Structure formats: C-alpha cells, structure tokens
Amino acid sequence: MMEAPMKSAILAGYMPGFGNDFETEALTGALPSGQNSPQRCAYGLYAEQLSGSPFTAPRGINERSWLYRIRPSVKHTGRFTRTDIPFWKTAPCLDEHDLAIGQLRWGPPPMPNAATTFVTGIRTMTTAGDVNTQTGMAAAVFLVNRSMEDEYFFNADGEMLVVPQSGGLRFWTELGRIDVTPGEICIIPRGMKFRAELLDGPARGYLCENYGAKFTLPDRGPIGANCLANPRDFKTPVAAFEDKETPSELTVKWGGKFYVTRIGHSPLDVVAWHGNYAPYKYDLRTFSPVGAILFDHPDPSIFTVMTAPSGEEGTANVDFVIFPERWSVAEHSFRPPWFHMNIMSEFMGLIYGQYDAKPDGFVPGGISLHNCMLPHGPDATAFEKASTVELKPHKLTDTLAFMFETRFPQHLTSYAASVETLQTDYIDCWAGLTKKFTGAP
Ligand SMILES: O=C(O)Cc1cc(O)ccc1O
Numbered sequence: 001m002m003e004a005p006m007k008s009a010i011l012a013g014y015m016p017g018f019g020n021d022f023e024t025e026a027l028t029g030a031l032p033s034g035q036n037s038p039q040r041c042a043y044g045l046y047a048e049q050l051s052g053s054p055f056t057a058p059r060g061i062n063e064r065s066w067l068y069r070i071r072p073s074v075k076h077t078g079r080f081t082r083t084d085i086p087f088w089k090t091a092p093c094l095d096e097h098d099l100a101i102g103q104l105r106w107g108p109p110p111m112p113n114a115a116t117t118f119v120t121g122i123r124t125m126t127t128a129g130d131v132n133t134q135t136g137m138a139a140a141v142f143l144v145n146r147s148m149e150d151e152y153f154f155n156a157d158g159e160m161l162v163v164p165q166s167g168g169l170r171f172w173t174e175l176g177r178i179d180v181t182p183g184e185i186c187i188i189p190r191g192m193k194f195r196a197e198l199l200d201g202p203a204r205g206y207l208c209e210n211y212g213a214k215f216t217l218p219d220r221g222p223i224g225a226n227c228l229a230n231p232r233d234f235k236t237p238v239a240a241f242e243d244k245e246t247p248s249e250l251t252v253k254w255g256g257k258f259y260v261t262r263i264g265h266s267p268l269d270v271v272a273w274h275g276n277y278a279p280y281k282y283d284l285r286t287f288s289p290v291g292a293i294l295f296d297h298p299d300p301s302i303f304t305v306m307t308a309p310s311g312e313e314g315t316a317n318v319d320f321v322i323f324p325e326r327w328s329v330a331e332h333s334f335r336p337p338w339f340h341m342n343i344m345s346e347f348m349g350l351i352y353g354q355y356d357a358k359p360d361g362f363v364p365g366g367i368s369l370h371n372c373m374l375p376h377g378p379d380a381t382a383f384e385k386a387s388t389v390e391l392k393p394h395k396l397t398d399t400l401a402f403m404f405e406t407r408f409p410q411h412l413t414s415y416a417a418s419v420e421t422l423q424t425d426y427i428d429c430w431a432g433l434t435k436k437f438t439g440a441p
C-alpha cells in the first residue's frame, strides 16, 4: 500500500520566527555577503535601507532591512498629487457625527456595489489618538471585490494588522508574497509597498492601523518559555520580485491624506533582502491558550497575541487579543466574561462561530464597540444560561473572536454612525437582566 506523503511542518515560501534577522534571495548571489553596501551590487541592483525604528533605538527594538532592488525607491515616486480615498479616516477624526455615546454593535457592513480594492474598500469605523504624535490606532473593515492591478500602495502612517473574515487575500509585498485567509492574520509594516489580490471571490475582514510602536509579543512572565503565540508560528515571506515595465500608480497614505504618483514599472522589485523589518503572517489557530483550570474567569489579557506598547508600562497603545477554541472547566464559577467597565476601549470582531458572552446578534463579520468606561458584559440569555448550567468540562468549538483594545477612546466615523447595519436595539440585549435581590441570602 502506498503511504500517504509526509506533511512537513515547514511552510514553503516562508521563514519562521518573530523579529529574526532574516536573509533571502530570489536570485543566487543577489545578497552581498558580509556587508550591506558593496561598491557595486550583483546583477546591477541598488542597495537601499528601510528603517522601521530610529537608528539609535535600543537593540531589542531596532528594526531595519537592507533591500537589493532593480531601482531605488526614489525612482518609484515621480511628483505626487493629492487623491481621495473617501472612507479611510485617520485620527484625530472627531465630531464627524452626533450619535450619543453608548454600547454599539453592527452587523456585517454591506459589500459596496462599486468596484473596491483593498485600498478603496477600507471603511474606517473608529479612530483613536493622533497620527501626528504617533499614538493610537484606527479600526476599519475592508470590503474588497477587485484585485489591485498595476496599482501599488504604502502606508506611512502606521503598520497594518489585517484580519480576514471571509475570502482570502494575496499580498504581493516588496519583500515577498503573503497569502492570508480567515483564521490567519498578517502585518504589513509602515512604508512597505504592496498590492493585494483576491484569492477566492470577494474578501472582507478587519484592519487595525497602528500609529504607535510596532506590535510585539507580550512577555509571558510565570507562564515561561512556551504557549500563547509561539515565535516559530510567525511566517515571513522569502524574497520574490516583479520585473515589470507597465504604467502603474503608487498611492501613499501620509498624515491621514492620500497622494498618488504615476510610474512606468512595478515598485515590487526587491530581488534579495536581509534584516528584521518585514511583513509576516500568523495562524491564530496555532495560539496555545492558557487559562483558569480550577475556578473564576481571568482577565482577557491572557489571550493577547500581540501588543503594541505605548511607552507606559502595561498600558498598550493597542493589544490584539483573541478568543479562540478552548476548554471551559472552571468549577463553581460564572464562566463567560463578567459584567465590567474598563479604562481601555474595546473594538471586537467575530471571524467565525459564536462568542460566549453574546450568543445572538454578534455575528461573523459584525463589530461591537465598548468604549472607555461604558458598562457591558454578557447579554441576558448568556447570563441566565451560565448562572444555571451544570458545570461540566465544556469545549468551546468552532469559534474565533478578537479584540483591538486601546488606551485611547475610540471615536466613530460618520460611516460607522450611519451604516445601515448599526443595531440601534443593541442595548436591549441586557433588558432581561431583572432585579433578583430579595434581601434574603
Ligand atoms: O467585553 C468583552 O466581551 C471582552 C472581554 C472578555 C473577557 O473575557 C473579559 C473582559 C472583556 O472585556
């Protein structure tokens, strides 16, 4: 009998690790050995440094890559002119609407009828902080029905955390190709040129634009050297390049405004590179959750995949937290999230399945927003069930929700305040929580 072919743990086309010093070449000998700037590079390539941190940043957070490319980036920009991407908003973006504060929830925003690419299909929901002081973030959905062709983009305002919810995307970036499908995420660093192609019909998902320090892995403290997000599960693409002489346009997001320049070739022309400033992807199903194995419900920070620090210890500019499949085993405990008011502002999305605190109304592709100090918690149905259910070990299967949580209040865009899937009756999910106090113990 023929044996089934052995499946390798190594993902072809990617290099494993988080923040490693990678090296990769698409043509043999393209990468200089032992130095960054030879007098003449192999293949007639130009050497260029792309810095993701100030030159003098401490070693642990110093990030840069050396790119060996057909033309230097300066030849990928002619004169810029202003352009509009009307629904992509940037902080500060205040007073766009007159909706009162409140707990908010949306169904999946509708796919536009017009053609939308990964860039024109961004619909910003909230902005927080200020791009000019490199603090805060913006949370968006993307609704994409067309691939980018001879159209390229880079974001000078922040790194982009892409969380697909349906369909898939292929990011052709300067440093290589990343395919990302629901259950995976990818990060495209500030300044990295790319175009996005659809993999399988229209795509939708969520985007966090992080204006602050880059996402990194949280310290594990007493958890030790393993579990949560393990570095080997982060995958950076190997070098791949286009040598394409066709009329193209490059759009840049800079200071919340958009600029375009027309060029006669593809800017994705990096033949080889080395360094630690690079795009990467991560499969959220490789996250190894650690939780309460006897009683009580811990803080959701135990599920932090990545954190973008703000400079103040323990106070993230953005935390990216997931609620993955897991066993629920706590004894004599109310197992779902408790009622709470938090200083951090929580933007949540659902990739698939059901979220335990909100069995109804929070649907895949939907969004909830619980802003700074606005009370929330399990809805009445979830509360009743979790208060009375027999507490056997129970597996939460086929479920994946996430949260972009920031220290800065999240302000709604006019799109978020007016999109037809805004659930104006969200607050009613707590209406069934009645007074149970009788005075008797
Ligand atoms: O509000 C939410 O659903 C997110 C959340 C989950 C949890 O387990 C504890 C706190 C919290 O904010």
Ligand SMILES: [Fe+2]
Pocket (backbone or CB within 6 Å): 340, 342, 346, 370, 376
């Ligand atoms: Fe919460």
